[in-house]
Amino acid sequence: MTTLTLNQAINAGLRKAMEDDPKVVLLGEDIGTLGGVFRVTDGLMKDFGSHRVIDTPLAESAIIGTAVGLAYRGFRPVCEIQFDGFIYPGFDQIVSQVAKLHMRTHGQVRMPLTIRVPFGGGIGSPEHHSESPEAYFVHTSGLRVISVSNPQDAYTMLRQAIASDDPVLFFEPKRRYHAKGEVDLDLDLSRAPAMGAARVVSAGTDVTLVTYGPLVATALDAAKAAADEGVSIEVIDLRSLSPIDYGPLEESVRRTGRLVVTHEASETLGLGAEIVAAVTERCFNYLESAPVRVTGFDIPYPPSKLEKHHLPDLDRMLDGVDRALGRPNSLSGLEG
Amino acid sequence: MLEATASPGTSPQPGLHQLIAADGSAVTDELLAPFVADVDDEQLRGLLGEMVVIRRIDFEATALQRQGQLALWPPMLGQEAAQIGSVHALEKDDFIFPTYRENGVAYCRGAKLAGIMSTWRGSANTGWDPYEFNMATPQIIIGAQTLHATGYAMGLAMEGKESLAIAYLGDGATSQGDVHESMVFAASFQAPVVFFCQNNHWAISEPVGLQAHAPIAGRAPGYGIPSLRIDGNDVLAVLAATRWAATRARSGGGPSFIEAVTYRMGAHTTADDPTRYRGVTELEEWAAKDPIARLRAFLQVRGQLDAGQEAAIEAKADAVAAELRAGCIGMPDPAPMSIFDNVYTAAHAILDRQRDHYERYLAGFAGTAEVNTLPAGARP
Numbered sequence: 001m002t003t004l005t006l007n008q009a010i011n012a013g014l015r016k017a018m019e020d021d022p023k024v025v026l027l028g029e030d031i032g033t034l035g036g037v038f039r040v041t042d043g044l045m046k047d048f049g050s051h052r053v054i055d056t057p058l059a060e061s062a063i064i065g066t067a068v069g070l071a072y073r074g075f076r077p078v079c080e081i082q083f084d085g086f087i088y089p090g091f092d093q094i095v096s097q098v099a100k101l102h103m104r105t106h107g108q109v110r111m112p113l114t115i116r117v118p119f120g121g122g123i124g125s126p127e128h129h130s131e132s133p134e135a136y137f138v139h140t141s142g143l144r145v146i147s148v149s150n151p152q153d154a155y156t157m158l159r160q161a162i163a164s165d166d167p168v169l170f171f172e173p174k175r176r177y178h179a180k181g182e183v184d185l186d187l188d189l190s191r192a193p194a195m196g197a198a199r200v201v202s203a204g205t206d207v208t209l210v211t212y213g214p215l216v217a218t219a220l221d222a223a224k225a226a227a228d229e230g231v232s233i234e235v236i237d238l239r240s241l242s243p244i245d246y247g248p249l250e251e252s253v254r255r256t257g258r259l260v261v262t263h264e265a266s267e268t269l270g271l272g273a274e275i276v277a278a279v280t281e282r283c284f285n286y287l288e289s290a291p292v293r294v295t296g297f298d299i300p301y302p303p304s305k306l307e308k309h310h311l312p313d314l315d316r317m318l319d320g321v322d323r324a325l326g327r328p329n330s331l332s333g334l335e336g
Numbered sequence: 337m338l339e340a341t342a343s344p345g346t347s348p349q350p351g352l353h354q355l356i357a358a359d360g361s362a363v364t365d366e367l368l369a370p371f372v373a374d375v376d377d378e379q380l381r382g383l384l385g386e387m388v389v390i391r392r393i394d395f396e397a398t399a400l401q402r403q404g405q406l407a408l409w410p411p412m413l414g415q416e417a418a419q420i421g422s423v424h425a426l427e428k429d430d431f432i433f434p435t436y437r438e439n440g441v442a443y444c445r446g447a448k449l450a451g452i453m454s455t456w457r458g459s460a461n462t463g464w465d466p467y468e469f470n471m472a473t474p475q476i477i478i479g480a481q482t483l484h485a486t487g488y489a490m491g492l493a494m495e496g497k498e499s500l501a502i503a504y505l506g507d508g509a510t511s512q513g514d515v516h517e518s519m520v521f522a523a524s525f526q527a528p529v530v531f532f533c534q535n536n537h538w539a540i541s542e543p544v545g546l547q548a549h550a551p552i553a554g555r556a557p558g559y560g561i562p563s564l565r566i567d568g569n570d571v572l573a574v575l576a577a578t579r580w581a582a583t584r585a586r587s588g589g590g591p592s593f594i595e596a597v598t599y600r601m602g603a604h605t606t607a608d609d610p611t612r613y614r615g616v617t618e619l620e621e622w623a624a625k626d627p628i629a630r631l632r633a634f635l636q637v638r639g640q641l642d643a644g645q646e647a648a649i650e651a652k653a654d655a656v657a658a659e660l661r662a663g664c665i666g667m668p669d670p671a672p673m674s675i676f677d678n679v680y681t682a683a684h685a686i687l688d689r690q691r692d693h694y695e696r697y698l699a700g701f702a703g704t705a706e707v708n709t710l711p712a713g714a715r716p
Contacts, residue, residue, distance in 0.1 A: 037607075055542055062511070089512065125408070297675065297690050303670065
């Protein structure tokens with residue numbers, strides 16, 4: 001095992017994928033000499049050459065669109081979108097081409113793109129640098145969507161994403177880039193948990209708290225704090241946002257009878273909406289209370305001085321847990 | 337090979353319009369000269385003063401970022417002539433669509449220092465009213481504003497106005513589809529828009545040669561838009577070229593494109609470390625072409641800048657720096673509930689409900705420590 005930060009683990013995953021397959025090429029802005037603004041690609045241009053680690057001109061539509069052409073030619077492109085809020089110029093290529101080409105061509109053309117996106121807030125950035133656009137891509141059929149929460153998953157799942165013959169949106173929690181963890185660099189991918197599998201990261205009995213990416217660490221903190229008050233929270237890290245692995249969620253909610261979903265993205269039509277609906281369909285008779293969403297508000301991302309009010313934190317998660325448990329909470333006394 | 341390669345044709349070269357050389361000597365340029373024939377030494381001293389002031393703003397803001405008073409700052413060091421020369425070619429009714437780096441333009445246009453800094457402190461997304469002095473707020477999405485300027489100019493043309501819109505953009509932006517589409521629209525509709533491109537040689541770590549294999553100014557004619565490639569560190573050339581473009585726009589001549597060749601002497605932003613990708617030789621080469629030193633020399637050699645005038649300029653810069661610092665440090669934090677403001681122009685049931693719920697949530701902390709700093713278990 002090796003201790004790595006999350007960004008170092010992604011770097012290691014990229015390196016391994018490039019060593020294993022000469023058709024893996026990286027495209028993005030400032031990913032070469034600079035090593036990426038978050039240093040995720042640090043050293044890769046030096047070791048693999050500028051024909052495989054490609055500093056592109058500033059054009060996200062072109063980064064995705066040329067990756068489509070490279071994929072047609074048998075390459076496995078890994079695109080870096082520098083910040084979440086910069087992905088939209090490439091949105092058309094992702095939604096209209098990347099997601100649909102396999103079906104459009106009766107399965108004859110595969111699009112094994114990996115599109116890496118540093119996402120989420122909490123780092124004090126200006127506008128367009130802290131967004132959580134994952135729901136747009138989960139809503140788009142034909143894409144697989146991943147969000148990692150720790151260095152080992154980052155290393156393993158990036159390799160799985162690159163190996164996937166389907167296109168994968170790979171969301172990296174930028175405020176956790178420097179979080180350290182133990183990583184097994186010799187991990188055999190064939191023995192690793194499936195890319196689509198959710199994971200129970202903290203066992204509990206009273207309430208099921210579901211999240212992904214940057215908020216997994218916060219949810220674990222919330223579980224610890226709740227334990228001090230005698231409340232047992234089971235925390236589930238979704239890992240895969242498309243498809244969502246409902247097995248562990250169903251199993252958990254059947255035991256706890258209570259569900260809280262939390263994410264940074266806005267509430268309306270966010271992942272929480274889908275998860276609450278699906279779990280309600282599947283576990284209706286087991287639910288003891290209405291499922292709860294603890295999310296960012298339905299607002300454009302606020303200026304950084306106020307982002308702490310937008311981002312679900314430990315206290316807001318615990319308030320949501322209290323609602324699920326019927327304990328006194330901020331909405332006590334309100335109907336609906 | 338797949339990688340983009342640096343082009344040799346991206347440093348100053350024949351065809352670069354100039355009125356004041358790097359050493360401060362006058363240069364003859366028949367195309368530009370008529371546009372600044374009226375500019376006297378008093379006005380030149382004014383331009384010098386403004387360049388000195390915005391450089392001081394830049395230093396002060398960089399220092400405030402280092403001290404934790406600003407979250408981020410995008411330096412404009414080295415680009416003072418491009419900013420000051422261009423903004424002075426504009427009339428009050430002209431409308432400016434800037435990038436995030438045109439903070440010197442914003443100051444000279446009338447933006448309050450505290451307003452400018454509020455964005456970089458993280459207190460507000462933007463810090464001025466675009467209609468107060470006809471300047472849109474800083475655009476962060478690379479190149480997006482060129483379409484806005486073109487559309488605004490189309491509106492001016494529809495209304496028969498003689499005003500124009502100007503889009504500021506950088507060399508990196510010229511790779512974005514939006515910029516190309518804006519030039520197509522500008523030409524199709526003969527919109528009175530000026531594309532003012534500051535080629536500062538670097539898009540974060542990517543040299544301009546990676547974005548452009550030939551001088552950027554050469555692209556516009558392909559769209560049917562006349563262009564000029566000018567020395568962007570020569571404030572007089574910048575003023576003249578922008579007046580050339582403005583004259584065309586006001587007289588029904590349609591769009592123009594200016595490539596002002598300059599250099600980003602600082603980092604991309606204070607979060608950037610340029611030592612990772614560029615050498616000192618290049619910096620020294622461009623330091624020798626400094627826009628402020630050049631205009632100062634141009635004035636001094638003819639005895640048009642005495643010690644008293646220099647001292648007055650410095651005193652003004654000192655006063656602006658003090659005002660900036662005080663305004664920044666004294667800036668109140670925005671109210672938490674303001675995150676719900678202005679999402680819509682009218683009531684929105686779902687958002688209103690969220691606002692109500694969050695208000696109740698915050699009320700639960702009344703009388704305790706500040707929200708989000710509570711130890712676990714101290715919540716309501």
